[in-house]
Structure formats: structure tokens, C-alpha cells
Amino acid sequence: MNRILAIALLSLRSAVRSRMVAVLMCLLVGIMALLPWVIKGDGTISGTIHLLLSYSLGLATTVIAMALLWAGSFAVSAEIQDKTIQTLATKPVSRFHLWAGKWLGLNLLGFLLLAFCGIVTYALLQAQLRSDRWTPDDLATVQRQLTAHAEFRPDQPDFEAQARHELVATPDRTRPDDRSPAERLQQRRQTLIAEFYSVRPLNRNQWTFSPLRGQTEDRPLILRYRFTSSVIGQDAVSGRWLIGTAEKPDQFTHTITHTPRVWNEITVPRHPDWSAKPIVVTYLNEDPGGATLLLDMDQGLTLLAPADPFAVNYLRVLLVKFAQLSFLTALGITAGCLFSLPVAALVSMYILLLVQLGSYIQGMATNEFSLTSAAGIERTTIDLALIAIYKGLAFLLSPLVPGDELTRLANGLLVTWWSALRHLTLQGLLMALLLGAFASYALNRRELALPQS
Amino acid sequence: MTLLRSIGWMLLIMAGLSVAARLNRALVEDRRTYGITQADPAINAPPLVVFTTVALGGFRGIIADMLWMRSSRLQYEGKYFELVQLADWITKLEPRFTDVWAYHAWNLTYNISVLFSSPEDRWRWVRHGVTLLRDDGLRYNPDEPRLLFELGWFFQHKIGGDTDDAHLYYKQAWAADMQSLFGGGRPDFARIARDPVLRHTLMTDYKLDPALMQQIERDHGPLDWRLPQAHAIYWATRSRLVGGLVDAGFADRMIYQSMTDAFRRGLLVTREQNDRFILAPHLELLPYVLRVYEKAIENPTARVRAETGFRHFLREAIVLLYMYGRADQARGLLPRLRSMDPDISPTATLEQIVFSIYAGQGDQLTTETAYASVESSFYQSLFWQAMGDAEKAHGYDQLARLVWQRFMAPRMDRPDLKQRTGLPPIEEIRESARQRMVDSRSGRP
Numbered sequence: 001m002n003r004i005l006a007i008a009l010l011s012l013r014s015a016v017r018s019r020m021v022a023v024l025m026c027l028l029v030g031i032m033a034l035l036p037w038v039i040k041g042d043g044t045i046s047g048t049i050h051l052l053l054s055y056s057l058g059l060a061t062t063v064i065a066m067a068l069l070w071a072g073s074f075a076v077s078a079e080i081q082d083k084t085i086q087t088l089a090t091k092p093v094s095r096f097h098l099w100a101g102k103w104l105g106l107n108l109l110g111f112l113l114l115a116f117c118g119i120v121t122y123a124l125l126q127a128q129l130r131s132d133r134w135t136p137d138d139l140a141t142v143q144r145q146l147t148a149h150a151e152f153r154p155d156q157p158d159f160e161a162q163a164r165h166e167l168v169a170t171p172d173r174t175r176p177d178d179r180s181p182a183e184r185l186q187q188r189r190q191t192l193i194a195e196f197y198s199v200r201p202l203n204r205n206q207w208t209f210s211p212l213r214g215q216t217e218d219r220p221l222i223l224r225y226r227f228t229s230s231v232i233g234q235d236a237v238s239g240r241w242l243i244g245t246a247e248k249p250d251q252f253t254h255t256i257t258h259t260p261r262v263w264n265e266i267t268v269p270r271h272p273d274w275s276a277k278p279i280v281v282t283y284l285n286e287d288p289g290g291a292t293l294l295l296d297m298d299q300g301l302t303l304l305a306p307a308d309p310f311a312v313n314y315l316r317v318l319l320v321k322f323a324q325l326s327f328l329t330a331l332g333i334t335a336g337c338l339f340s341l342p343v344a345a346l347v348s349m350y351i352l353l354l355v356q357l358g359s360y361i362q363g364m365a366t367n368e369f370s371l372t373s374a375a376g377i378e379r380t381t382i383d384l385a386l387i388a389i390y391k392g393l394a395f396l397l398s399p400l401v402p403g404d405e406l407t408r409l410a411n412g413l414l415v416t417w418w419s420a421l422r423h424l425t426l427q428g429l430l431m432a433l434l435l436g437a438f439a440s441y442a443l444n445r446r447e448l449a450l451p452q453s
Numbered sequence: 454m455t456l457l458r459s460i461g462w463m464l465l466i467m468a469g470l471s472v473a474a475r476l477n478r479a480l481v482e483d484r485r486t487y488g489i490t491q492a493d494p495a496i497n498a499p500p501l502v503v504f505t506t507v508a509l510g511g512f513r514g515i516i517a518d519m520l521w522m523r524s525s526r527l528q529y530e531g532k533y534f535e536l537v538q539l540a541d542w543i544t545k546l547e548p549r550f551t552d553v554w555a556y557h558a559w560n561l562t563y564n565i566s567v568l569f570s571s572p573e574d575r576w577r578w579v580r581h582g583v584t585l586l587r588d589d590g591l592r593y594n595p596d597e598p599r600l601l602f603e604l605g606w607f608f609q610h611k612i613g614g615d616t617d618d619a620h621l622y623y624k625q626a627w628a629a630d631m632q633s634l635f636g637g638g639r640p641d642f643a644r645i646a647r648d649p650v651l652r653h654t655l656m657t658d659y660k661l662d663p664a665l666m667q668q669i670e671r672d673h674g675p676l677d678w679r680l681p682q683a684h685a686i687y688w689a690t691r692s693r694l695v696g697g698l699v700d701a702g703f704a705d706r707m708i709y710q711s712m713t714d715a716f717r718r719g720l721l722v723t724r725e726q727n728d729r730f731i732l733a734p735h736l737e738l739l740p741y742v743l744r745v746y747e748k749a750i751e752n753p754t755a756r757v758r759a760e761t762g763f764r765h766f767l768r769e770a771i772v773l774l775y776m777y778g779r780a781d782q783a784r785g786l787l788p789r790l791r792s793m794d795p796d797i798s799p800t801a802t803l804e805q806i807v808f809s810i811y812a813g814q815g816d817q818l819t820t821e822t823a824y825a826s827v828e829s830s831f832y833q834s835l836f837w838q839a840m841g842d843a844e845k846a847h848g849y850d851q852l853a854r855l856v857w858q859r860f861m862a863p864r865m866d867r868p869d870l871k872q873r874t875g876l877p878p879i880e881e882i883r884e885s886a887r888q889r890m891v892d893s894r895s896g897r898p
Contacts (some may be wrong), residue, residue, distance in 0.1 A: 041539045049536035179608050221504050226531055235567060235618060262568045311520070352470075360519055363526075 003093050007101020008108065013111050015071040026065035028113065031059050032120045036128075045128070045138040046145050052125060058406055060117040061321050065328045068110050069352055072332020074445075075102040081341055096440035102333050103326075103436060110325040122311075123403045148313035148414040149304035154207035154281070156196065163188035197295040199239070199285040206249075209279040209303055222304040223281065229260040230292035237291050241266060242282040245273050249280050268303075279303065288387065307414045315339065316420040317405045323420075323428030327400070327429040328352065331431035334439040335447075337381065351400075354393070358401030361413045365394035404432035509546070517546040517553075533565055537581050544589060554590035555603045558582040562607055572622030579623060583607050587660050598696030598704070605688030607708050613681035613714060615820065618873050625730050628679040628721060634659070638677035638721055642667055661687065673712060674741035679734070682715040702755035709749050709759065712742045713766050718821040722885060731877070731885060734773055734825050739782065742766065764793045768810050769822070775807045776829030778836055783807070789852070820874045823860040827853045827876065831886035839890075854879065 015021050035056050041047035070428050075097075079085035088098060129139065163185055199205040212221075229237050236257045244251035251271045258264045283302070305388055331351060335344040354361070365387075379387075403423075405415050467805070509516065524539040540557035566575040586604045594600055610616070612623045617860025634655065645652050645663045655661045669683075669690055670676065676683035680872050686708050693704035718737035746766065749759035767790040774783035784803050791797050797806060818826065830853035838846035857879045864871040876882065 040541050042534055042537050042581070044534075049532040051538065055538075236570065257570075259568060259570050261531060357519075360522065363522070 003097050004101040004104060007088075007093070007098060008105035011071075011075050011102045011105035012109055014075065015106060018071060018074060018233045020074075021067050024063055024070070025113070028060055028063045028067075028117065031063060032056060032124075034119060035059065036124050045134045045142045048128060049125065049142055049145065051100040052121065052128065053410040054406045056124070057117060057121050057321075060121070061114070061325065062352075064110060064113045064117070065325055065352055065355075066349070068325055068329040069332035069335075069348035070345060071106055071109065072102070072329050072334075073336040073348045074341060075106065075333055076336035077339060077344045078336075080446075093439070095443040096436060098443070099333060099337065099436045099439050103330055103432065106327050106329045106333070110329060111322060114318060114322055114325060117200055118314070122314065123357050144222075145410075145412045146310040147306050147412055148253050148308040148310065149156075149412050150307040150414045151213065152209050152303040152305065153299075154209055154301055155278075157192075159189045159196075160185075163192055194294065196382070197297050197300055199283050199289060199293045201285055201290040201292060202282045204282055206280055206282045207301060208246075209281065211277055211279065212303075212305055218270055219306045221270055222302055223266045223268050224263060224302045226263050227258075227260055227293050227298055228296075229287075230294070230452075231289055235259065237285075237287045237289070237293060239286050239293065240282065240284040243268055244280055245277045246280050248273075249282050249408055304413075313415055316415045316417060317409045319420040320403065320405045320415065320423045323423035326428040327432050327435075328355070330435040334435045334442075337439040337443050348404040354397055355400045358394075358397045361390060361397060362394045362401065365390040390431070399427065427434055469674065488809055512664075513546045517543050520546070528533075528560075528565070533568075534567065536561065537585075540585060541589070541627050544585070550595040551590075551597050552584060554594070554600055558586040558590065558603065558607075561585060562611055566661070567617065572619035575617070575619045575622055576626050579607070579611055591660065596695040598692040598700040601688050601692035601695070602700070602707065605685045605692060605704075605711075608681040608686035608688065609707055609711050609714075613711070614683060618869070620873075621730060624681065624732075627681060627684075631679040635678055638679045639675060640666060640678055665690065667679055672741070673708075673739045673745065675781055676715060676738075677719055677721050677735065679721055680715070680719055682711040682719055685711040686715075698752070698754055701805055705745075705749040705752055705755055706758060706762075709742070709745045709762055709766075712738065712745045713762070713769075716742050716766075716770065717825070722889075730819060731824070732775070733828065733885075736774065736777060736779065736782075739770065739774070742770075760793065764790070767793065771803070772807050772810050773825060773829070775803065776826060776833065778833060818856075820876065823856060824876055824882065825883050827860075827879070828855045828886045828889070830856065831883045832889060835887055835890050853883070857882070 036052055039051050039055050041051050054139075076085070079088070129142065134142075166185060167181075167188055196205075222242065223243070227237075236259055238255075238257040241254045242250045242252070243254075251273070252268050254266055254268075256264075256266065281303075283293070285291075287293070328351075331345075332348045335347045338344070339347060342438065405419075408415055457593055473545055493661070520539050520543045524536055524543065527533070527535055540561060544554050544557055550733070559582065562579050566578035568580075569575050571579065583604065586600055590600045591597070591604070612620070612627055614620060621827070631638075634651070640663070645655060652663065655663060666678070666687065669686060673686055676686065678684070689704040689707035692709070693701050696704060715735055716738045718732035719738060720733045722731040722733045746759060746763040750756050750763065752759070767786050771783045771786050771790065774780070774786070782805060787803065787806070791799055806855070814826075830849045834846045834849035834853065836846075837843075837849060857876060861871070861876060866876050877885075
């Protein structure tokens with residue numbers, strides 16, 4: 001262990017002395033100092049806080065990742081190039097110890113930089129909240145926005161099984177159908193989902209949520225939803241929400257005229273029954289314009305329960321970010337073990353670029369239509385090759401692409417301890433150590449004492 | 454030896470750069486001549502934009518694409534916080550691409566604003582769109598007729614029209630801004646010339662050139678600069694000054710439509726005892742509107758539309774003038790209307806024409822025309838009352854109440870429609886007419 005620690009301290013010292021790392025650190029300080037003043041929000045406090053968290057912290061972690069990838073690539077490859085590694089290689093230090101020492105040292109650097117950015121962002125946030133620009137109403141809104149809320153979604157039936165059952169039980173033979181069985185199943189499933197989330201004019205629909213067990217808070221819940229209206233161009237739709245239990249479904253009622261396509265929120269006082277019994281949410285469509293209301297099928301209806309203060313959620317997000325940085329550091333050092341410095345640096349930066357483009361690549365991979373050269377024309381070989389490349393890249397990048405923790409933090413959604421722990425152990429430790437094992441194997445196979453090595 | 458080699462390399466690099474710089478000038482000239490690219494070199498652009506466009510080279514297109522995709526995704530997901538920043542970056546990456554400016558400003562002003570229910574929120578987004586075009590778009594493309602026209606359109610249609618539920622809020626907010634700037638509806642150009650701070654605010658913050666405003670006043674009459682029509686005319690005039698024949702056609706249309714609108718509701722009536730925001734006809738603009746139409750008809754590419762617009766204007770103007778007791782002026786427009794409108798009988802009297810036009814409009818009145826009809830009928834009623842003709846006064850009073858009731862009847866059961874397009878209480882309109890009469894007797898405009 002002492003050997004690893006000694007190597008860690010040496011690599012930390014070497015990284016701090018690196019000119020490139022120094023430049024990136026200056027950039028980091030510049031970002032933290034300037035970015036909050038130059039970004040343009042939408043003029044609301046919610047928007048300002050949202051941008052401060054996602055842009056400042058997001059960009060800062062990218063710069064730290066660049067610094068760590070560079071330092072990681074440099075840590076081994078430069079020593080091999082300078083032949084200073086020979087002094088280490090001749091000592092009784094295993095290749096894995098060498099790798100682990102470098103990784104630990106750079107992780108310490110990453111931890112310190114991330115802590116610095118975290119503290120500065122938190123201080124900027126507090127300064128914003130104390131600004132005279134905002135009214136008490138604004139501050140109340142942002143306090144709600146920053147409090148971490150646990151999300152509860154309605155219990156969904158097994159649409160797949162239901163669709164299969166319906167197609168077998170009541171096959172529609174009244175009209176010719178040239179669709180394949182898989183297509184029919186898929187379409188029936190989509191119809192069932194749409195029916196589950198829609199409310200026809202002058203009709204009602206109900207959703208059941210599991211009881212809020214373990215929720216000791218007595219602060220109100222928030223019903224959050226988004227919908228579209230079947231009447232194109234309609235600005236407002238009227239209706240009524242009822243919330244209660246199966247026996248008393250109207251323990252809370254709220255008549256509302258709400259807007260399609262935006263997130264609507266209703267504060268719901270908590271009822272004691274809801275911690276033991278399932279919560280039944282009913283919507284009565286009373287719109288005089290005859291609009292069918294369709295809730296967003298991905299995340300359209302959520303009950304939010306206040307769970308933790310902002311600071312705790314913030315800490316967990318920083319831990320998740322640290323896990324991601326730790327993995328990238330491991331990646332940089334591994335690249336340095338495999339290649340010469342320029343190649344390792346290039347590979348590392350390329351991987352970082354891919355990671356940053358991850359969501360874009362995944363979006364392209366899931367939306368094959370955007371990769372097809374022309375609509376209505378059969379796919380060409382190039383189209384198919386592009387689709388295969390994007391799908392492959394998306395698969396390879398899936399463990400690396402950063403999650404949406406910053407967005408969740410800014411939207412007041414809970415990032416759980418379990419999520420933070422999972423990132424730390426899986427991404428920050430296990431996957432990093434796997435890379436370490438691979439790097440030490442490669443180092444063992446590599447001749448370090450050659451004159452040209 | 455190493456030093457000599459380094460110096461040699463440095464000299465070679467400098468020579469290469471010098472040759473490249475000379476070649477670049479010719480290349481840039483060729484690009485401009487042949488119209489190969491829409492992205493001209495960023496002349497007069499701030500260092501950040503020059504750096505971005507030069508340093509990123511062809512990659513800026515890819516970055517703009519990615520930002521655009523993010524912007525679309527966030528908009529689809531209902532997350533609007535970043536859209537102003539993303540629009541700013543996308544436009545800065547392609548600062549000479551006018552379609553990009555026009556699209557993003559439109560998106561903020563039209564698509565996003567209507568997603569909010571409160572007028573304050575909506576106005577914030579409308580303003581974001583206006584400032585994106587006015588403060589940044591025109592900064593990089595100062596003589597781009599398309600952008601000038603788009604900006605004018607925001608004033609004419611989004612703020613000046615009544616298609617948006619919050620249009621009254623927009624008008625009030627803009628009028629409050631202008632009121633603080635000018636201290637009223639009419640700018641005091643002598644004061645602007647004397648006051649460097651005011652002049653700077655006008656030119657830097659609002660991009661309003663006092664010289665051009667004065668020119669517009671001379672050509673188009675005493676406009677109320679608190680209202681959006683004057684600003685639509687201002688931006689359309691700027692677009693006309695720098696555009697070609699087709700652009701001039703579009704700009705002319707915006708000018709005569711805005712002038713018509715200003716004639717119809719270009720007078721801001723404020724009452725000290727309440728904060729009601731009332732727009733009334735600005736009848737003094739009549740000769741200027743006539744002149745604008747006559748000028749627009751001279752443009753062969755826009756003649757047909759301009760003639761149609763002119764015909765509609767004349768019909769509306771005759772009714773309004775008659776209602777406000779300006780029968781002579783209304784009669785003066787008749788020959789022109791008869792020559793343009795085959796539906797008008799050559800032998801019909803003014804009263805017959807007014808009645809037929811008025812009855813024909815009955816079911817299609819806009820809020821402003823309805824207001825004008827009710828107020829002018831009350832005005833006539835008060836006038837004839839003062840003249841001692843009780844019967845005529847009663848008739849006009851009845852007419853005013855009838856119009857109010859007919860207009861408001863379908864709105865009584867629909868609070869949203871009533872709030873958006875309804876008239877003030879009838880007694881309030883009568884008071885407004887009484888005040889107008891008092892003002893006219895005391896010689897106030």
C-alpha cells in the first residue's frame with residue numbers, strides 16, 4: 001500500500017507541475033468566474049439557477065475530465081518516453097501497483113478540483129438567492145425547485161401481455177390485414193398505452209399510485225404533468241383533478257384551466273391515508289371545446305414528494321460526477337500504458353469527445369430515420385452502414401455517457417444514495433479497476449527498457 | 454545549428470502566412486463576387502464572433518447543428534430555460550445567415566411565448582425574440598431587409614395585432630417603456646437633440662434613429678410612438694431603404710397596413726382616474742394614410758394588393774368619419790371609393806353607403822371597430838344633445854347600446870373571449886366619448 005501511495009504522491013506532484021494541466025486549471029477558474037455572468041437565461045430565477053447548475057458545473061466537470069485525461073495519458077507514456085520509468089520498473093513494484101498509484105494520485109487531484117468547483121458553484125447559487133433582483137414569490141418558487149423530490153409514477157399494467165391476450169382472444173377478421181403479427185402486436189400495445197394516458201372529452205380516467213410508504217414528511221405533494229390536446233392550436237384546456245383513495249377518490253379536488261405542452265404543477269396537501277393505501281388520481285375532462293387530453297407517455301404524470309434538502313442532493317450529484325471522472329482518469333492512464341504520449345493524448349481526447357457527444361450519438365442511433373438519406377426511399381448500403389456504426393458506438397458508449405443527474409438536481413428531483421453508490425462502485429471503482437487490470441497486463445507485455453521505447 | 458534551424462522555420466512560417474494572407478484577400482473577394490457562401494467574413498463583428506467563425510472554420514456548422522438539435526429537444530421536452538442561450542450561440546456561430554436569426558427570433562416570440570399562461574411570462578419571451586433580432590441580428594446584418602421586415606412584423610402582428618390572448622398586456626408593457634422614454638406619445642425631437650443620455654438610450658438600447666423618426670413623422674403624420682404601429686412603420690421604412698423592389702413591396706404593405714391600423718386605433722386614450730388602456734381612432738392621420746396607399750399603388754409588384762387594401766380602408770374610413778361627425782371628410786372620399794368599388798352604387802348617398810357598409814360589418818366587427826362604433830355613436834348622441842336635437846341624440850344613444858349589446862352577446866358566456874376581445878363597460882365608453890367632446894371643445898387634440 002505504501003508503494004501505491006508513494007507513486008500516487010509522485011504522480012500528483014507531476015500532474016500539478018504539468019503545463020497543460022495548469023492551463024486547464026486556469027481555464028477552469030475562468031469558467032467558474034465568468035460563465036455565470038455571460039450566460040443568458042430566460043429572465044426567471046428558475047432559469048438562472050438551472051443554467052448556473054447545468055452550465056457551470058457541467059462545463060467545469062468537462063474541463064476537469066480533460067485535465068485528468070491529459071495527466072493520465074502523460075503519467076505513464078511520458079515516463080516511458082523519458083525512460084524515467086526504468087527506475088520504477090527495476091524496483092519490486094508490480095505493474096498494477098504502478099497503475100493504481102497513478103490512478104489514486106490523479107483521482108485525488110480530480111477530487112480536489114471537483115470539490116473546488118462544487119464549493120464555488122454552491123457559493124454562487126447562494127449569492128443568486130440573496131440577490132435583490134428576486135421577489136419573495138420568486139424565492140419561494142426556487143426553494144421548491146431546489147428541494148429534492150422523490151418521484152412516484154402510476155402503476156402500469158403489462159401492456160405487452162394485455163395486447164397479446166387481446167389479439168389472441170378477439171382477432172379482427174372483419175377486414176383484410178397485411179401487417180405481420182409483430183406489427184399488429186406493437187400497434188395494439190401502442191394503442192393501449194395511449195388509452196392509458198388519454199382522457200376523452202367529457203370523460204374521466206384514473207391512475208393508481210403505490211402508497212407513499214416510508215415517507216415521513218408532511219409537506220405537500222406535487223402533481224406534475226404535461227399533455228397535448230387533440231384540438232390543434234388550443235391554448236387552454238379545462239378539467240378537474242381528484243386525488244384520494246379507492247374508497248374516497250375526492251379527498252382533494254382541483255379545478256383547473258391548464259396549458260398543453262408545458263409542465264403543469266399542482267400542490268396537493270398530503271392526506272394521512274396515502275401512506276398506507278394506494279393513491280388514486282382521477283382526471284375529469286370538462287373542456288367545452290371537446291378536446292381529448294393525452295398525457296406525455298414517457299413521463300407525463302408524476303407525484304413528487306419532498307425528500308431531501310438541496311445540499312444533500314447536491315453532494316450526491318458531486319459523488320456521481322466524481323465516479324465518472326475517476327473512470328475517465330483510469331481510461332487516460334490505460335491509454336498512456338498502451339500508446340506513446342501523442343497517440344494516448346489523442347485517443348483520450350477522442351474518447352472524451354465521444355462521451356460528450358454520447359447523447360447525440362444515442363439519439364441518432366435510436367432515430368434511424370435521421371440516418372436514412374431520403375424519406376420514402378429504400379435504405380442504401382451507406383445508410384445501413386451508418387446505422388450500424390451509430391448503433392455500435394451507442395452500445396460502446398452506454399457505460400460512459402454521463403447521466404442526467406445535473407438536470408435532475410436543477411429540476412428538484414432526487415438523486416438517491418443508491419444511485420450515487422452504484423456509480424461509485426460500478427463506474428468509479430470496478431470498471432476503473434478492470435481497465436487497470438488490462439493496462440497492467442499490457443504493461444507486462446511491453447518492453448520498457450528498449451532504447452527506442 | 455539548432456537555433457539557426459529554428460529561425461529558418463520561423464521565417465518560413467512567416468513567409469507562408471504572408472502569402473496566405475494575400476491570397477485570402479482575393480479569395481474573400483471572389484467568394485463575395487460569386488455569392489458562393491452566405492457567411493461573409495465577419496466585418497465589424499465583435500472579437501468573440503470573429504474568433505468563433507475563424508477558429509472553428511467548417512466545424513462551426515457541426516456545432517451549430519448540435520446546439521440546434523439540443524434546442525429542439527429541450528423545446529420538445531418543455532424545458533425552456535436554455536433556449537435563449539442556445540439561440541444566442543447558434544446565431545453567433547452563423548452570424549450572417551439571416552434565416553437562422555429570423556427562425557430563432559420567431560421561435561422565441563411566437564412558438565414559446567404562447568406556451569405560458571401568464572401575460573408577464575409571455576411578454577418576456579416576445580421581448581427575447583425582439584431583442585435577439587434588434588440587438589444582435591441587426592448588429593451583424595445591419596442592412597438586411599429581411600431582418601428589418603421581421604422585426605417590423607413582430608410589432609405589427611404579435612404586439613400590434615390581437616391574435617394573442619395577452620396582446621393587451623404587450624401593448625401596455627411596450628407603451629409603458631416608450632412613455633418612460635418620450636414622456637408621452639409624441640417625441641420631443643428638440644429635447645432628444647439636447648439630451649445626450651436620452652439620445653444614446655434611444656439609439657443604443659432601442660436602435661431608433663431620431664432623424665429617421667422625424668422623417669417618418671413628416672411622411673406619415675403625428676404617430677403615437679407608444680403604440681406598436683409606429684414601430685412597425687419605422688422598421689418597415691428601414692427595410693424599404695435598404696431593400697430591392699420586392700423588399701420594398703413587402704415593406705410598403707407593412708407600412709400601409711400599419712397606417713390603416715393607426716387610423717383605426719392609433720390614439721392611446723389614458724384616464725388618470727383609472728389605468729384602463731383604451732385605443733381610439735386617430736382620424737388626423739387620414740391624409741397621410743391616403744398618401745401611403747397612393748404611393749404603394751405606384752409599385753407594380755404590389756399594386757393589386759395595395760388597391761384591395763385601399764378599397765377596404767376607404768369603406769372603413771367613410772364609416773368612421775361619418776360616425777365621428779366628419780361627414781364632409783367622409784363625403785370627400787366617396788368619388789375615390791366609387792371608382793374602385795363596383796359594389797357601391799354611383800347614386801347612393803353618404804348615409805345609404807354608411808348604413809350598408811355598417812350593416813354588412815355587423816357580424817364581423819373587431820374589438821377596436823366595435824369600440825369606435827359605440828364611442829362615436831355616443832359622441833354623436835352627446836353632440837346632438839348639446840345642439841338641442843333630443844331625438845337624434847336618443848337615436849345615436851340607442852345605436853351605441855345596440856352595437857355594444859350585439860357585440861358582447863356572444864361573449865357573455867365565454868369569459869376567455871370576453872377578457873380577450875370584450876369591450877369596457879358601456880358607461881365607461883360613454884364617459885370616454887364625453888371626455889373626447891370636452892377635449893375637442895377646449896382645443897386639445
